[in-house]
Amino acid sequence: MSALRAVLKRFVPGPRWGVILPPYLWLGLFFAVPFLIVLKISFSRLAIAMPPYTPVLDYVDEALTLHLNLGNYVALVTDSQYVAAYLSSIKIAAVSTLLTLLVGYPMAYVISRLPAATRNVALMLVVLPSWTSFLVRVYAWIGILDGNGLLNRALMAIGLIREPLHILYTPMAAYIGIVYCYLPFMVLPLYATLIKLDDRLLEAAYDLGAKPWRAFLNVTLPLSRSGIVAGCMLVMIPAVGEFVIPEMLGGPDTLMIGRVMWGEFFNNRDWPTASAVAIVMLLLLLVPILIFNRVQQRELEGRLS
């Protein structure tokens, strides 16, 4: 009886699997499988067919053949348009991440220093805009930045400028859009680290002769590093692949990889190239994600030991 129970115990999953399994199933079904399909398509050839690509695996006359077409990847490296798009994406994402940090840090800092009641209202105000549709909010920026929009009319009304500023459909507008949309993702992790900061550490710094700005540089800033890294990753990673904001606000010269992929997929119906573009983008993003994980790991180890 007990032997049977031991065997059963070995092969019948315990109740904890009931908790562990659903997220894994979810990830497998909606992440791993689609990823493998995209990976497969990226190794195929363009074909006038339905679906519009050649199969990678072929079983003809009892022979199983694997066709790995590396042409899509070679094209990505050799065609300067793709390289330029990748570089420009990374540049735009990096610059907007930096801008978001510059705007978000002071916000998070001030919010963390507010009295508890006001603090929650302020946090609410940061998150509240995300409750309306992302598309509506980006559209609203067209109304603001337009040559005849709110911003230009306001600036001309107070006499600061005579001619309307040309902001909409330039990279500048894309930056504004990205900073605006991703600001909560920067402010929240920064706030989470800054609120934990022990006030007595700042007092200790003042007590030892540090002027307020030096206390900030030597104590507050290094101790909020994990928040800075988390916020930057949360902004940078989706910003690299951003499609909607540069499409709607940026001009034709705002070259980003998301737009290139869209063009390949919908305009050229070139699924294999589009897939290859997507895979390479994923690999590029893997680098910052790994850095992020390492920093977090080290922080965790530092606390536990």
Next chain:
Amino acid sequence: MSVDMAVRPAAMPHETGGEGYVRIVDVRKEFEGFVAVDDVSLDIRKGEIFALLGGSGSGKSTLLRCLAGFEQPTRGSIWLDGQRLDALPPYERPINMMFQSYALFPHMTVEQNIAFGLKQDGLPKEAIRTRVAEMLEMVQLGKLARRKPHQLSGGQQQRVALARSLAKGPKLLLLDEPMGALDKKLRSKMQLELVNIIETTGVTCVMVTHDQEEAMTMATRIALMDQGWIRQVGTPDEIYESPANRFAAEFIGPINLIEGRIGEDKANYVTVLSPALPVPVYVGHGITGVQGQEVAFGVRPEKVWITKDEPDQPCNKARGSIEDIAYFGSHSIFHVRLPSGVKVLSNFANQQRWASEGLTWGDEVWVSWADDDGVVLTS
């Protein structure tokens, strides 16, 4: 020793350059609708370890924070070595503080923590390194210089905090509940170690504590605080042996308080008549009081003798029965109930094994004390 010598009248004229190295002059600190420090004046001498002792809400921490510069007094002034401090921000005061639970910078090593203050002064690197090495040697932490604070034990962290606050050679060292984060066993060891280090450097020191034992072990003088007021200032033995008022008497150590009225008030003695005692209390020194005034007579338990036979003295004795015996090993405390209902505590040092065996629950005994062993408290 006069009984009420230690309370300084707040209206005493204060001018700069007087005897105090640290002078706190009529300092008042109000927070929205409540007074944390109520017109306190104190003179602290150079090289002293001065304790602010009191319970929570006594204003001792607020006063310390006023010294450090984290709080601005509502009015009054603070002087250190002839320099007026209260308008200076904390980073411009020649004062360093050892914080409660230390507030060590968690992202810096022991060395970097100690060097922090020196770096703010822009000292050359070589000078900083020498000074840090000196401080590490003083607190015997040379081997742990590269560790982070979380890798140290509580006692080690405390020594790092002390080294950090002494590194700049401050004119005044502040200690905020220095033993608060240590367990009881380590406390008594670190108290003496801390005093030794502070005395080697010769720095003037103001400490805040709620623990009377800690204040008495470490401080040369104590200011007893209550509700923003200073109730008594004095050396540990002055406060213990000659408490100025009931608060001081009851805050520090156990005491038997017996209510009564002044009988005879002469230059060299005073008697107190109490309904609780069959004979008058005779105290061998004069006080400032009037006949018939309501007072309390206080005598510490270790000065109360307990005997089976009636002691041969006309005053200062009473008969009662043993109600409780608390055995502490080194001594026992006898709770003796008098016929009037008043309870008198008596310490009995167990200097011989089984010496107290003769006395047990319910025994009829005599309690007595000598003429000079008690104090009369008028307030």
